[in-house]
Every structure is written in structure tokens, then in C-alpha cells.
Amino acid sequence: MTVLGQQARAAARQMRNASGQTKTQALRAMARLLDTKKEELQAENAKDLIAAEKNGLEPALLDRLRLSDKALATMAAGLRQIADMPDPVGSLTASSTRPNGMRVAQMRVPLGVIGIIYESRPNVTIDAAALCLKSGNATILRGGSEAIHSNVALGTIIGQGLAEAGLPSHAVQVVGTTDRAAVGQLVTLTDYIDVIVPRGGKGLIARLAREAKVPLLKHLDGNCHVYIDSAANLDKAHDITVNAKTYRYGICGTMETLLVHTDIAASILPRLGQTFKEKGVELRGCERTRTLLPQALPATQEDWETEYLAPILAVRIVDTLDEAMDHIARYSSEHTEAIITENLSAATRFQREVDSSSVYVNLPTCFADGFEYGLGAEIGISTNRLHARGPVGLEGLTTLKWVLAGDGQLRG
Amino acid sequence: MTVLGQQARAAARQMRNASGQTKTQALRAMARLLDTKKEELQAENAKDLIAAEKNGLEPALLDRLRLSDKALATMAAGLRQIADMPDPVGSLTASSTRPNGMRVAQMRVPLGVIGIIYESRPNVTIDAAALCLKSGNATILRGGSEAIHSNVALGTIIGQGLAEAGLPSHAVQVVGTTDRAAVGQLVTLTDYIDVIVPRGGKGLIARLAREAKVPLLKHLDGNCHVYIDSAANLDKAHDITVNAKTYRYGICGTMETLLVHTDIAASILPRLGQTFKEKGVELRGCERTRTLLPQALPATQEDWETEYLAPILAVRIVDTLDEAMDHIARYSSEHTEAIITENLSAATRFQREVDSSSVYVNLPTCFADGFEYGLGAEIGISTNRLHARGPVGLEGLTTLKWVLAGDGQLRG
Structure with a gap:
């Protein structure tokens, strides 16, 4: 996990400076590859489905796990939609000029490295990777063990899309192990991960909240x-x-x-x-x-x-x-x-x-949904009070830094 | 500490709905009381100064501890300046109307309960309480043991100012114990404290960062x-x-x-x-x-x-x-x-x-200072990536909630 974290941190520095055009190109390439590599994806997905049936997974959950033609087409459409959204990175807000003539503003920049911990649905692999990539972040994705073959195969597609656009291969990393201890490690990697978005049942999120040292963008309950x-x-x-x-x-x-x-x-x-x-x-x-x-x-x-x-x-x-x-x-x-x-x-x-x-x-x-609010898409809903609250879209995956420009003004 | 936390949480609900006018009135009353109660304050301060001299505190630190006429006047001026700032609570941003006619916006609201943990300077008691109060939060202040008599006396002034404006007495609480374990407890009270701003040396902040479960708005180093x-x-x-x-x-x-x-x-x-x-x-x-x-x-x-x-x-x-x-x-x-x-x-x-x-x-x-950036004042500087980054003024002590208004629109 530490190696994944170090690789993500290095990739984040490159991602931060990637142009909007490059990120769009990567997302469009991924959408295309979901279609052209359909057979390979469905072959890997079949391994998960067979195992899940053997383990007696409920039909509703089996259905969510399945990478049907329709599910893949929906994922590709989602990628294209995110590709077409405006790039949130680099915009300036709160701009003012101080009495001494120096100009003060806030620039929107990526958060850095985002971890996503989620349960069975493999579409999260694509949706979450796309939102994090569009907002200029590096991502570590840790899906459920039931979907491991599907997620690794989707990770390969994502890697090919990144390569086509010339983006670093570690910008999106799918954790290839189903070892449960990996999750416990991820949530403590404060040097390498800036925020973790957990998506899943209350049990998972409550457990992560207890163990986490990395900030979580989460909600436990919707009462x-x-x-x-x-x-x-x-x-x-x-x-x-x-x-x-x-x-x-x-x-x-x-x-x-x-x-x-x-x-x-x-x-x-x-x-x-x-x-x-x-x-x-x-x-x-x-x-x-x-x-x-x-x-x-x-x-x-x-x-x-x-x-x-x-x-x-x-x-x-x-x-x-x-x-x-x-x-x-x-x-x-x-x-x-x-x-x-x-x-x-x-x-x-x-x-x-x-x-x-x-x-x-x-x-x-x-x-209560980011799309309904006009955010274009959402990575999740947060009931945290700090940072993003409510449905979290691209903006919640960014932060603001202060940028000041002057001409030699001195203090004091 | 749990009782302080519960009292703060209850006061926070009242503070959230306090009008700008009421908060201004409380701050102006405190400024006036700093002047009229000068002798009592300085008598309490003298106890701290005598103890500090006995303990061999360095002259520079003694100087920071002293509630001189000038120091009190500066604190009163700071209170009046914060009183005159616009109320950050209740403003709407990011307003839009969705295709179905429902109106979406974000409303700026207080964070809730803010903990301040700081070292010897008693002026922080007034400055931090004023910023948290202006932004509609309840505050728990935990200063250094060297300043305990001064801080408790300043807490009394603050309480009188709150009472004059009809605000709850637990809106600002000064921790009256110098027990070091109290700090360790404060940083784990996730049910009652929303964020803690530690102000002090790197040793203090590093220790808090290790122990905290409550989010810290902090910086460790300024390299x-x-x-x-x-x-x-x-x-x-x-x-x-x-x-x-x-x-x-x-x-x-x-x-x-x-x-x-x-x-x-x-x-x-x-x-x-x-x-x-x-x-x-x-x-x-x-x-x-x-x-x-x-x-x-x-x-x-x-x-x-x-x-x-x-x-x-x-x-x-x-x-x-x-x-x-x-x-x-x-x-x-x-x-x-x-x-x-x-x-x-x-x-x-x-x-x-x-x-x-x-x-x-x-x-x-x-x-690098909130006043220089035009924030009016600052509660501290944050190198966190989430929520507020850089100098943190009133806005960093607030959060945004989504407010939607419609006329019976339905989903699906």
C-alpha cells in the first residue's frame, strides 16, 4: 500500500499540471476502449459472476455486478459526459487588489491523491476514476473482492486511456489484492493520501471512520x-x-x-x-x-x-x-x-x-443527488461539516490556494 | 470536558440563529468592559505574572503575558473591528434554477463548535472568541496554564458581553482547569466539537495531530x-x-x-x-x-x-x-x-x-497573514488541503449547506 501511495503522490504532481485537453482526451479514450474491449471485460466479469453465484450472492447484487452491454454503454456515456464538463482546475476567485497594490486571489487546484473504497458495483471504478481524473487528482481505487476481476480489467482500460493521452500510469491505480488488511492500511496513509471517499454500507463506513487518520468525505446515515x-x-x-x-x-x-x-x-x-x-x-x-x-x-x-x-x-x-x-x-x-x-x-x-x-x-x-443539483455528477454525499457538504461534485475534489502578485511591495 | 462539550453544542444551536446585530452588540459590550474592568483584569493578570517570574519565564514571554493598558486597548480595538465586519452567516452563493424549476443555492452557515488550544498569550482568548462568535459558532478556549488567571478573568468579561446581548452564556467557555489531560480529551470529543484550531509551537501541534479525532485547522511548519x-x-x-x-x-x-x-x-x-x-x-x-x-x-x-x-x-x-x-x-x-x-x-x-x-x-x-490578504483578521494559517487553506478568516469558520426551494416538483 505504501508503494501505491508513493506512486500516486508522484503521479499527482504530474496530474496537477495536466491540461484540460489532455484529461478530456484520456476520458474519451477510455469511453472508446470500454466498447472495443467489451469481450475481454465481459470475460473477466464472468469470473466474478460465477464466483458470486457460487457464494450465493442475492440476485439484485448479482445484477449490479454484471457488466452487461447496457451497463458498459452507461459507463461510457458517463465518461463522455465528464469529459465534456468544464475543467475546474486553475480558475481564480475572490480576486482583489490591496491598498499597497498587490493582487490577491484564490486559485482552484486539485486536492492531490484521493482514495476510493467501495463495495460490489464495478461501475464505481469508472465513475470515480473519471471524476478524480477530471479534477486533476491521482486516485487509488479499492473495490469489493466480489468484483476483483472486473475492477482489475477496468483498471487496464483506464491505464490504456491514460497512456494514449500521455498521462502517468499511476494516476489511477486499482488495488489488485482482496486482502482486507489493505483497507486498514489505506486509511492511515496520511503522507500519501489526502482524502478518502468511502462508498458502501454503514458497517464499512463506521469501521473506516474508527480507523481512519486520512480525512474521509462521507455520510453514515440518511435519516x-x-x-x-x-x-x-x-x-x-x-x-x-x-x-x-x-x-x-x-x-x-x-x-x-x-x-x-x-x-x-x-x-x-x-x-x-x-x-x-x-x-x-x-x-x-x-x-x-x-x-x-x-x-x-x-x-x-x-x-x-x-x-x-x-x-x-x-x-x-x-x-x-x-x-x-x-x-x-x-x-x-x-x-x-x-x-x-x-x-x-x-x-x-x-x-x-x-x-x-x-x-x-x-x-x-x-x-438529494449531485446530478439533480446541477453538479453534472457526484462522487458521493457528505454530511461532514468541513470542506464539501451535501452532494460532492468536481469542485469538492479540489481545493483553493492563495496566489498573490506584486511588484516588490515590502511588509512593515 | 464532556459537559463543556454538551453545553457548547446546545449553545451552538442558539448562536447559529443569532442576528448579526446581536453578535455586534455582544462584541461592542466586551470591548467596553475590557476598559471599565481594567483594574480587575490586571489584578488577575498580576497573579500569572508573579508565578511566571518565579518559574523563570523569559522576559519576551513575560511581555506577551502582560495585560498592559496598551495590550488591553489593542484587544478592545480588535473587538470593535470584528464587530464592524459584515456578518458572514446567511449569505447565498452558487444560486441556479434547474430545468424543472426548482431553485438551488448554497447558504453560508456556522461550523458549530470550535475548540481553540493555545499557549501563553492571553490576547488569543479575546481574538479567537470574537472571530468564532462573529461567525456564529460556540467556542471552547483552552489556553496555557501560565495565563490561567488572566484567561478566566477575560472569560468573565466575555460572559458579561454575551449576557448583555442576550446570547447564551455557554457560547464561549474558557476551560478553568490547567490539567494537561483536558487537552487530550478535547481533541477526541467528536460528538461535541466540529473543529479545533491549535495555536502554538510545533511540539504542541504535532502532539495534537497524533491524538486528535476532531479535525484540526493547523499548520505544523512554515519552511x-x-x-x-x-x-x-x-x-x-x-x-x-x-x-x-x-x-x-x-x-x-x-x-x-x-x-x-x-x-x-x-x-x-x-x-x-x-x-x-x-x-x-x-x-x-x-x-x-x-x-x-x-x-x-x-x-x-x-x-x-x-x-x-x-x-x-x-x-x-x-x-x-x-x-x-x-x-x-x-x-x-x-x-x-x-x-x-x-x-x-x-x-x-x-x-x-x-x-x-x-x-x-x-x-x-x-x-502570509489574513489581515494583509484583506480578511480583516485571522484565526490562524492552515496547510491542510481540505476546507480552509492558507490564512483563515471568518469564512473559514463557516461552512455551506444546500438550500433548495420548489413548488411540489417530484423526482422520477
Whole structure:
């Protein structure tokens, strides 16, 4: 791992100075190679699929592992899309001239070396490498052992793309070992890795957070809330709430607890209860909720704390906006929360005072995604407070350095 | 420490929503109290001074510890200056409207709870508390044991200022114990402290970096370089180099190694040698340097690595701009580096390719300071790559959250 780190650090210095054109060329070459080398890739992928089937991997996970024609075409399209995005490196911001005539500005530059630790999906190998490369970083990719043959084969394609553009071969390195100790080493290589983006289940991320000395760009939980205010429009409240829960059960922006103002509860909850029944969503409610929705099971303390990632929803009736915000402050994982209201003052207070990485007015929490925000793509979502917060795109993979220019001004 | 942390976390929620006006009022009240309570402050300070003298503290350090009339007036002026700065909280950036009509923006918000760990100077108690308060954060201040009576007395003033403005008393807490274990506890309170800014010697910061689980906004070393290019103007090169070394020997932006292009070495080094001799700066040079400056001692590998913080300068002659940048990449602490040149292409390459938190053209490295950059004040200088880099002002004590507003748009 240390050797990989040293090689990445050396490559990062070259990558930092690579032109936008060169990086675009490498990404386009990779997209082309995904198509022309399809058979080789699928042959390597087949080895992973056979092993996974033998190990009894669930069909849904097998499907994610498969490099089908469609999956490869999607990856190639993603590469071309990232290739076409503007180069974030080198732009100047916060430019000013000081009273003594010296010019001060901040220049956007790559972070350096980025580690990506992820589980089974081999498409992450391409997506993450592309975003890190576009932003001028060197990358070390450590995927799941189930996808090792696929990832190494994709690493070869990436290497060929780098070579075609004249970029250093160590700019993207796929860890070729499935040794679990490798992950523990990666997260402590503070001399060689600037930040690690872990993508995977809560178990993996919690373990990394305990062991890491390298900063992690991560979120652990997406315990997201929707609050239906007393001044909500009933139709919007219904549709937003249903969308927030049922767009997809397994994503981090899915609503897990619904808070409803007591004045509107009788008007909205029975209707929502009917829809959630039709959709097969199990409800767990506070006592007052259960008088309006007898179908709901009693909610416990644990329900307020849980990210179900499943067709289950906790529901609680509150007396005031403040009570809703208190509940959120106590239980939220600071990922994404939404208010549904037509009242400007309630909307403004909620958006100012709720301290989560994303705070919405009249929108479902499932919009939490870099592409939806206009970032073009995302490397992940962060609930860290430092550096990037919320969906992280190319900009979150860069940093700012100060650049000053003068003509011999002296201090003192 | 856990109780302090919990109190800070609770206060942070109130501070987040405090108006700019309220924060200004608190800062102005503190400035006034520094004057009206001068006698009490100086009586407490005298206890520290007597103990320090008994313990044989050096005169320079005694001087820093003293809350003289002038020192208190400077602190009050600093408070008023920070009070007058624009409130960084609540401003919106990166605003856009997505194709579906939803509006996306980023809102600047406080980081939350900030820990400050510092050594003897009691003025840090006021300066750091003021910057953290202005940016809407709660603060825990842990100063050196030599200043404990002064710091606790200043903490009382701060508390009175908070009370006058109706802000929570736990918004600023001065740790009242001199127990060294307290520091070790503070840096692991990840549930209650969002970031710690350590200010002090390298020993303290290195120790904290080893123990910390809370992110540190820090720099360890300021091993800063000036490179005199072959196309440098000789007068500017002389004056900038002398200023970079002699403005103050003990600050982190002081030049510690001078790199000189071989083509200009014979024209500039003897003149610089003469000036440094007059100023009492000891030179340590590479072999080629020593043929031009026989007064210079031989430089060893260790000299390239050392931040002297003293009237000592390492000098090395290089053959090319690339050799200078290689030296910097190898030995620099990524704090501040400067090129002196009239050649646009050399200036552009240096500023783009040198990977330090500040990179200058034709300016001395000793300008590395938030006030000089126009930040109004600084909490410290960071050589971290994530979050704030270089001098850190109010903005570095804040973060951005995403705020989205819509009218019932749904996903999918």
C-alpha cells in the first residue's frame, strides 16, 4: 500500500499540471476502449459472476455486478459526459487588489491523491476514476473482492486511456489484492493520501471512520425528515411525501420520518395512510398518529433513530414548527430535510435554522443527488461539516490556494 | 470536558440563529468592559505574572503575558473591528434554477463548535472568541496554564458581553482547569466539537495531530522558500529577499531557504551576503553558494528541512526553474513560497505548479497573514488541503449547506 501511495503522490504532481485537453482526451479514450474491449471485460466479469453465484450472492447484487452491454454503454456515456464538463482546475476567485497594490486571489487546484473504497458495483471504478481524473487528482481505487476481476480489467482500460493521452500510469491505480488488511492500511496513509471517499454500507463506513487518520468525505446515515406544516397545500403535501418515501426505498435521501403539524393532521394523514397502504409501506406512528391511522404500529424511540432503507415510515404529530425542528435537531443525521408549507416565514425559518447538509422547501428529500443539483455528477454525499457538504461534485475534489502578485511591495 | 462539550453544542444551536446585530452588540459590550474592568483584569493578570517570574519565564514571554493598558486597548480595538465586519452567516452563493424549476443555492452557515488550544498569550482568548462568535459558532478556549488567571478573568468579561446581548452564556467557555489531560480529551470529543484550531509551537501541534479525532485547522511548519529566477530584477530581488528573512524571524511566513538561479547568482548573492552580514543573519550554503559567499557555512540535508525561526538562512544555487520547483516540492511545508522574476512564463508556471497554500510573484513570503490578504483578521494559517487553506478568516469558520426551494416538483 505504501508503494501505491508513493506512486500516486508522484503521479499527482504530474496530474496537477495536466491540461484540460489532455484529461478530456484520456476520458474519451477510455469511453472508446470500454466498447472495443467489451469481450475481454465481459470475460473477466464472468469470473466474478460465477464466483458470486457460487457464494450465493442475492440476485439484485448479482445484477449490479454484471457488466452487461447496457451497463458498459452507461459507463461510457458517463465518461463522455465528464469529459465534456468544464475543467475546474486553475480558475481564480475572490480576486482583489490591496491598498499597497498587490493582487490577491484564490486559485482552484486539485486536492492531490484521493482514495476510493467501495463495495460490489464495478461501475464505481469508472465513475470515480473519471471524476478524480477530471479534477486533476491521482486516485487509488479499492473495490469489493466480489468484483476483483472486473475492477482489475477496468483498471487496464483506464491505464490504456491514460497512456494514449500521455498521462502517468499511476494516476489511477486499482488495488489488485482482496486482502482486507489493505483497507486498514489505506486509511492511515496520511503522507500519501489526502482524502478518502468511502462508498458502501454503514458497517464499512463506521469501521473506516474508527480507523481512519486520512480525512474521509462521507455520510453514515440518511435519516431524512419531511415536515408538513399547518400551512401546507394538501395536494402538494400528499405528492411530495409519497415521492419522498417511494421514489426509491434504498437511497440515502429517502424520507424515514414524517412530522405533521397537529392542525393539518386530520386532513392529510388518512389520505396519506391510504396511499401508503396501496404502496405497501408499513407505518409506525406516535400515539396521536395512531388515533388517525389505526393501521400504524406504535413507534418506539428506536424508530425515530432508524434509517430503514425499506418500505417503512415513522410518523409523528407535532404541535409547532419549533417542535418539528427540535425533533430534527435530535434525531436527524444532518443529511436532507424538507418542509411543506405555503407560509413564507415558516419556510424561511426552517431553511435557516435546520442544520442539515440540504434543506428543502416544498420538495421531496429524494432529490438529494449531485446530478439533480446541477453538479453534472457526484462522487458521493457528505454530511461532514468541513470542506464539501451535501452532494460532492468536481469542485469538492479540489481545493483553493492563495496566489498573490506584486511588484516588490515590502511588509512593515 | 464532556459537559463543556454538551453545553457548547446546545449553545451552538442558539448562536447559529443569532442576528448579526446581536453578535455586534455582544462584541461592542466586551470591548467596553475590557476598559471599565481594567483594574480587575490586571489584578488577575498580576497573579500569572508573579508565578511566571518565579518559574523563570523569559522576559519576551513575560511581555506577551502582560495585560498592559496598551495590550488591553489593542484587544478592545480588535473587538470593535470584528464587530464592524459584515456578518458572514446567511449569505447565498452558487444560486441556479434547474430545468424543472426548482431553485438551488448554497447558504453560508456556522461550523458549530470550535475548540481553540493555545499557549501563553492571553490576547488569543479575546481574538479567537470574537472571530468564532462573529461567525456564529460556540467556542471552547483552552489556553496555557501560565495565563490561567488572566484567561478566566477575560472569560468573565466575555460572559458579561454575551449576557448583555442576550446570547447564551455557554457560547464561549474558557476551560478553568490547567490539567494537561483536558487537552487530550478535547481533541477526541467528536460528538461535541466540529473543529479545533491549535495555536502554538510545533511540539504542541504535532502532539495534537497524533491524538486528535476532531479535525484540526493547523499548520505544523512554515519552511518557506524564495526563488530568485534568472530574469529577476536585481533591486527587487535584493529588497524582497531581505524583507522575507528579516521582517520578523519568528513568524511562520519567514523565508528559511533561498534558491537562486545560477545565471544570476554572481550578480545578486554577494550583495545579499553583505546585507545579511550587516543584519546578523547566518548563511548556510550549497557548495556553489560558498564559492560566491565564503562566509556561508556548508549546508547539510537538515538545513533544507529546517524552519529556523531565527536569523539563519539556507541558500542553494539551482540550474533551472524546474530544479527550484523540485527542491520546493521535496522540502517545503506547503505554507508560502515566492518567485522573483520579470518573466511572465516563469511567474505563471511557478504560481500554477507550486503546491503550497500561498504562492507569490515578486512579494516577500512574510506577507502570509489574513489581515494583509484583506480578511480583516485571522484565526490562524492552515496547510491542510481540505476546507480552509492558507490564512483563515471568518469564512473559514463557516461552512455551506444546500438550500433548495420548489413548488411540489417530484423526482422520477
